[in-house]
Amino acid sequence: MQFNKVIGQTQLKKAFIQQINADRMPHAQLFLGASGSGSLAVARAFAQYVLCTNRQANDACGQCRACSKAGKLVHPDLHFSFPTVGSKVTSDTFLPQWRETLLSNPYMNYNQWLNAIGAENKQGNINKDECVNIIKKMSLKAFESPYKILIIWLPELLGKEGNRLLKLIEEPPENTLFILVAENQELILNTILSRCQLTKIHPLNDDEIVNGLMQQAQVSSDMAQKVAHLSNGDFGEALSLSQHQESENAELFLDWMRKCYIGKPNELVAWVEAFAKLGRERQKYFLRYALHFMREYMLLKLTGNANVRLLDKELATAQNLTKVIEFNQIETITSLLNDVTYYVERNANAKVLFLDTSIRLNKILKKKVIV
Numbered sequence: 344m345q346f347n348k349v350i351g352q353t354q355l356k357k358a359f360i361q362q363i364n365a366d367r368m369p370h371a372q373l374f375l376g377a378s379g380s381g382s383l384a385v386a387r388a389f390a391q392y393v394l395c396t397n398r399q400a401n402d403a404c405g406q407c408r409a410c411s412k413a414g415k416l417v418h419p420d421l422h423f424s425f426p427t428v429g430s431k432v433t434s435d436t437f438l439p440q441w442r443e444t445l446l447s448n449p450y451m452n453y454n455q456w457l458n459a460i461g462a463e464n465k466q467g468n469i470n471k472d473e474c475v476n477i478i479k480k481m482s483l484k485a486f487e488s489p490y491k492i493l494i495i496w497l498p499e500l501l502g503k504e505g506n507r508l509l510k511l512i513e514e515p516p517e518n519t520l521f522i523l524v525a526e527n528q529e530l531i532l533n534t535i536l537s538r539c540q541l542t543k544i545h546p547l548n549d550d551e552i553v554n555g556l557m558q559q560a561q562v563s564s565d566m567a568q569k570v571a572h573l574s575n576g577d578f579g580e581a582l583s584l585s586q587h588q589e590s591e592n593a594e595l596f597l598d599w600m601r602k603c604y605i606g607k608p609n610e611l612v613a614w615v616e617a618f619a620k621l622g623r624e625r626q627k628y629f630l631r632y633a634l635h636f637m638r639e640y641m642l643l644k645l646t647g648n649a650n651v652r653l654l655d656k657e658l659a660t661a662q663n664l665t666k667v668i669e670f671n672q673i674e675t676i677t678s679l680l681n682d683v684t685y686y687v688e689r690n691a692n693a694k695v696l697f698l699d700t701s702i703r704l705n706k707i708l709k710k711k712v713i714v
């Protein structure tokens with residue numbers, strides 16, 4: 344991962360390049376940034392620049408053996424620790440999945456990672472065996488580079504096992520760099536936090552997301568603008584949204600509303616069963632889309648102006664719905680969709696949740712419930 348592949352974060356990249364060129368890297372750093380801000384991508388670019396044997400003024404060369412290996416996540420002096428599930432496993436157990444998932448999506452989030460290792464509804468952690476493994480690995484001499492680097496992704500999930508690493512982080516072997524990549528400062532052990540130099544990674548702005556989508560994912564300008572608006576500075580989310588065609592969401596949403604309105608139990612059950620199979624990430628995108636849709640729908644209803652942030656196909660959906668959903672029902676539906684999003688994020692059973700939601704929507708649409 345070269346710095347030029349990291350979306351946005353211009354000032355930060357400059358500062359890191361200067362720091363590395365001056366050989367003033369702190370031996371333990373914590374990159375703190377919300378999911379999708381690119382903190383893991385920044386950490387990888389930082390590591391590759393350190394390892395590159397033909398550093399350019401503004402970036403790693405991308406060509407040398409070290410760059411090639413770091414780029415493929417196979418450099419013997421670049422180590423990764425990350426959450427896993429199960430006992431008697433370490434991060435190394437999941438290295439093939441780690442490489443495959445991260446290489447195909449450098450902005451992957453925690454849930455996508457859990458999906459990739461088939462652990463969708465379990466909580467991952469960085470366990471005792473992994474801590475022992477870290478201590479063992481980091482005590483070895485570097486193989487090919489002057490430096491040995493360990494990137495720990497989501498040290499929040501170390502739990503109290505993190506205390507095993509304190510001595511190592513405080514008095515690391517020579518030429519060892521630790522980069523911890525975290526999302527939530529409050530969940531990190533204070534004893535670890537106090538031993539690391541903290542760098543905050545800011546969420547991306549809409550323009551950075553638009554440029555990133557157009558340059559790295561060949562997304563059209565129109566789609567990139569809409570998706571950027573939906574993704575709250577999270578590039579990973581923007582990427583997923585651009586891949587799940589909006590029109591697909593629009594059709595799914597209209598179909599759901601139609602079935603909720605008619606209220607035939609067998610149709611609702613069939614819709615819910617198919618929807619439950621989509622997986623949590625996809626369901627979350629759908630709900631986010633649905634909330635965005637309701638906001639724009641309200642504008643359309645309020646102003647009658649078709650100049651809302653909806654693609655042509657979505658606009659047609661919205662115009663169809665104006666016959667079905669009244670203004671006073673929009674708020675009730677939006678509040679219900681917000682609640683559902685909350686439960687999906689907390690792993691509620693999708694079938695039960697969406698069947699219940701469908702029945703509630705039926706009551707709202709039939710105006711049986713005004714609250």
Ligand SMILES: [Zn+2]
Nearest residue numbers: 395404407410
């Ligand atoms: Zn290089």
